[in-house]
Amino acid sequence: MRILVTGGAGYIGSHTLVELLAAGHEAHVVDTFANSSPEALARVRQLANRDFGFTRADIRDGEAMARVARDFAPEAVAHFAGLKAVGESVGKPLAYFDVNVGGTVALLQALQAEGCRRFVFSSSATVYGDPDYLPIDEAHPRRTTNPYGRTKLQIEGILEDLAVADPAWSIALLRYFNPVGAHASGRIGEDPEGIPNNLMPYVTQVATGRRERLIVHGDDYDTPDGTGVRDFIHVVDLARAHVAAAEWTGRGAGCEAFNLGTGRGASVLELVAAFRAASGQAIPVTVGPRRAGDIAASWADPARAARVLGWRAELGVAEMCASAWGWAARNPAGYAGPERNPD
Ligand code: NAD
Numbered sequence: 001m002r003i004l005v006t007g008g009a010g011y012i013g014s015h016t017l018v019e020l021l022a023a024g025h026e027a028h029v030v031d032t033f034a035n036s037s038p039e040a041l042a043r044v045r046q047l048a049n050r051d052f053g054f055t056r057a058d059i060r061d062g063e064a065m066a067r068v069a070r071d072f073a074p075e076a077v078a079h080f081a082g083l084k085a086v087g088e089s090v091g092k093p094l095a096y097f098d099v100n101v102g103g104t105v106a107l108l109q110a111l112q113a114e115g116c117r118r119f120v121f122s123s124s125a126t127v128y129g130d131p132d133y134l135p136i137d138e139a140h141p142r143r144t145t146n147p148y149g150r151t152k153l154q155i156e157g158i159l160e161d162l163a164v165a166d167p168a169w170s171i172a173l174l175r176y177f178n179p180v181g182a183h184a185s186g187r188i189g190e191d192p193e194g195i196p197n198n199l200m201p202y203v204t205q206v207a208t209g210r211r212e213r214l215i216v217h218g219d220d221y222d223t224p225d226g227t228g229v230r231d232f233i234h235v236v237d238l239a240r241a242h243v244a245a246a247e248w249t250g251r252g253a254g255c256e257a258f259n260l261g262t263g264r265g266a267s268v269l270e271l272v273a274a275f276r277a278a279s280g281q282a283i284p285v286t287v288g289p290r291r292a293g294d295i296a297a298s299w300a301d302p303a304r305a306a307r308v309l310g311w312r313a314e315l316g317v318a319e320m321c322a323s324a325w326g327w328a329a330r331n332p333a334g335y336a337g338p339e340r341n342p343d
Pocket residue numbers: 006007008009010011012013030031032033034035036037057058059060079080081082083084099103122123124125176177178179
């Protein structure tokens with residue numbers, strides 16, 4: 001099938017491209033490289049040993065989206081493009097509403113005009129806020145505490161309204177839990193700019209000596225070891241879920257939500273211990289205060305994705321850490337620096 005991948009040069013998009021191409025699909029990427037590098041796409045081409053189309057364009061540019069939709073004539077879209085830093089969204093809410101909400105509306109208008117009505121959206125477990133119960137299923141009430149999360153809630157609402165207005169739409173809302181890890185080759189991975197906000201990229205930067213130590217944001221939560229518990233999911237499992245969801249949009253109808261997680265929680269200290277074991281690196285840690293806005297624990301009930309999409313996560317925390325280390329050791333400065341070739 002022909003799949004348009006917005007944000008395909010990004011962390012999750014690039015891994016998804018590899019899996020889509022491996023499954024025999026034809027892809028076309030739209031990206032501005034606002035938070036990514038052309039090098040990621042070059043490496044995907046090498047890894048997949050297959051080519052795909054690319055248009056450097058902003059999803060907010062309705063004319064450019066209409067051109068891409070006309071020329072490539074996608075049968076389905078995987079929509080990753082957007083801004084994703086929770087903290088930044090608090091200071092720049094308009095940028096987040098403009099890119100995430102405005103960009104998605106511009107994209108949907110172009111698709112609607114060209115007759116493409118199969119859509120896979122990158123949503124987030126952030127739409128559940130501080131959970132009322134665990135594990136979190138898709139019926140859990142939705143709420144949020146920051147502008148980034150509000151963009152995800154608003155986009156989910158827009159997509160639900162669209163499916164009511166026109167039943168020809170088939171839409172999968174994929175609510176990711178905590179994506180980590182990298183492709184087994186170590187050639188593509190997560191490459192955040194500046195000081196990482198998220199746990200795994202921070203840990204890998206400590207491992208490569210770019211940061212001195214990890215600050216654990218609080219060890220007085222009501223969890224077994226007092227540190228936060230999350231449902232970490234390997235990015236390659238997540239990528240494969242997109243292949244399953246894109247294929248499902250050909251069978252399904254309406255707008256349906258799916259949790260993408262393993263169904264198991266691991267604490268911050270458990271993840272650090274697994275990373276030490278996988279990498280052989282020391283990873284010094286210091287316990288600091290809680291981070292504002294953090295929740296104690298979150299993990300998914302992923303049963304619906306298994307039942308409806310036929311997808312379940314297969315990789316565990318050991319593989320997540322080994323692959324994150326494989327990427328970091330080979331690319332200590334990310335895509336900007338030289339690639340070390342230990343093979
Ligand atoms: P990313 O920043 O690595 O990828 C996003 C891509 O979109 C980048 O390549 C960026 O250059 C591109 N982009 C940004 N603005 C654009 C625009 N206006 N037009 C075209 N391209 C644009 O992020 P990611 O981690 O791969 O996340 C992908 C999606 O998944 C995002 O929508 C994010 O909100 C969502 N998500 C991510 C996580 C996570 O922890 N990484 C969790 C839940 C949901």
